[in-house]
Amino acid sequence: MRGRLGRLRPAGLRWRLAGWFTLLALACTAIVFVAVYRGTGTQLRQQIDQETAGDARELAHNLMLAKARTAKQLSVAATRYIHGQPFSASSTLLFALVPGQPTSTNRPELFSPASPDNGETTAEQSHENRLATHLLSAPDGYTTVALPDVGDLRLLKNTVHVPGGLRVTIGVGEPLAAVAHAQRGVARAFVLAGSLALACALLASYFLGARLSRPLRRMAAVAARVDAGDLHPRIHQQGGQGDELKVLADAFNHMLDRLTDAFAGQRAFVADASHELRTPLTVIRGQLEVLASQRDPSGEEVRRVERLVQAEIARISRLVDDLLLLAKTEQTEFLRIEWIDLVPYVGELWDGMSLLASRRFELGPIPPGTLRADPDRLAQALRNLLGNAIEHTSADRGLVRMRVEPFAGERIRFIVEDDGPGIPLDQRERVFHRFHRTDAARDRASGGTGLGLAIVRAIADAHGGAVSAGESPEGGARIELELPGFTAQSRPDGTGQAVWAGDHATAATAERG
Ligand SMILES: Nc1ncnc2c1ncn2[C@@H]1O[C@H](COP(=O)(O)OP(=O)(O)O)[C@@H](O)[C@H]1O
Ligand SMILES: [Mg+2]
Secondary structure (H helix, E strand, C coil): CHHHHHHHCCCHHHHHHHHHHHHHHHHHHHHHHHHHHHHHHHHHHHHHHHHHHHHHHHHHHHHHCCCCCCCHHHHHHHHHHHCCCCCCCCCEEEEEECCCCCCCCHHHHHHHCCCCCCCCHHHHHHHHHHHHHHHHCCCCCEEEECCCCCEEEEEEEEEEECCCEEEEEEEEEEEEEEHHHHHHHHHHHHHHHHHHHHHHHHHHHHHHHHHHHHCCCCCCCCHHHHHCCCCEEEEEEECCCCCCHHHHHHHHHHHHHHHHHHHHHHHHHHHHHHHHHHHHHHHHHHHHCCCCCCCCHHHHHHHHEEEEEEHHHHHHHHHHHHCCCCCCCCCCHHHHCEEEEHHHHHHHHHHHHHHCCEEEEECCCCCEEEEEEEEEHHHHHHHHHHHHHHHHCCCCEEEEEEEEEEEECCCEEEEECCCCCCCCHHHHCCCHHCCCHHHHHHHCCCCCCCHHHHHHHHHHHHHCCEEEEEECCCCCCEEEEEEECCCCCCCCCCHHCCCCCCCCCEEEEEEEE
16 A cells, blocks of 8 residues: 555646647647638638639620621630730630630630640640640539649639520639638648647646646645554645535545544554453452462362352353454444344243343333344344343342334334433443443443443444433333334235234233242
8 A cells, every 4th residue: 555655646647637638729729720721712712713703704794795796706806805804814714715716815825736835845735735625625614624834723614605696615714822822821820829829738737737736646645644654644625615625635534533533442442352351361360379379278169269260251251252243243244134023023032031030021012013134133232231121120129121112214113121220311322332331330340241232232233223322211221222124014925924913912011030
């Protein structure tokens, strides 16, 4: 454990947080980048399409109004219009083709199938020729073609029918270079701003992580000290209600408080147990020393010492049994829950106990029904309570009474009362502590171990019940053991039905002697 805490790296959280934060910022930037990059492209392309459509409309309109009657006149009008355009020839392509006439265009080098002009190679010229064929044979509508010198070109081709039955194919092209250029600009801006934002995110998240993990590091330090055996340190965490770290710190402190109490309790328990064991051992040793000091002890003396030693050994055995039982109550498999048929169960237990001493034993009516409980443990608890009542009442005339009462919420109460001296008000909680005895009980030097009621409480707790001390109507002690799991009918299989109709279903008063 110490090794594990030692390996706790306080910087881990900071870097992990910074890493995740940066990754998140990167992903967000990438998404925004793709959106802006594509949005810019789409918008510019739409703008270019609108421009080409406008140019094509204007050209078509002009040719309609040209009043050409022959193909030649139409071709001449087209050439005039195209050459009269203020466009710079490098940015826009315009052509018009009247069947049977040469192509009118502002890029004549593309459409003249002549020999290579101004320093062009044959390969370049043949490429241009192929391109011209491609431009002219492209279907009506928008296409994208690659032009030498210009790059990608957005081309709109239309066939226009001029009044007089003439037909002319017109084409308008705008370079797409502006789109690529704008997108490159967007990418550059994103790389620049993105790197800056990422650096900021990394830095901010690192410091945020450091800030957030500071209380955790403090807790780890405290845990390490506790691990080393010092239970005193506590975590002082500021924060309002609902603050997770404050909740964690409080839970941690609470756990330490409980651990401290548990350790103290355990130490006290071991000390008390040793003390309780030492008393009978001292008696045994003393008696044996007395016997040994006599040169020739009488038979009667030997028997007296033997009786005493046997009694002390019995006391030690009881104590050890009780201690073992109490230790077991901490285990999860302490109980073996069964369906208990209440009437015969209480009846048998009562009969067994009332044979042990001569008292005025009174048993109230037992409610028929079943109880989900561990029969052995419950019997032990009830025997402890009845044993205490017997022990604290006078022989013959002392009253020992038990009542069994069901009440709301499927719960049941076992009430054991007597007319003895009772338990003083200020001791009614403490009698359930281990080894606690009231002063009157100490004077009496009874054979009890001081663990009886502690065992009753442990059994009640294990069942989810409770036990408390009070005063009986006669001024003696009254102990109430309350358990859940009572059902007011017999067992589901009906086996309990025949049994509960016995004597104990009605009030029974027994006086034994
Ligand atoms: N019926 C009772 N009347 C008076 N005092 C009681 C009664 N039952 C328990 N006590 C007090 O509670 C103490 C604890 O009881 P218990 O745990 O059974 O230990 P023990 O019986 O071994 O002394 C007793 O020592 C006694 O002082
Ligand atoms: Mg007792």
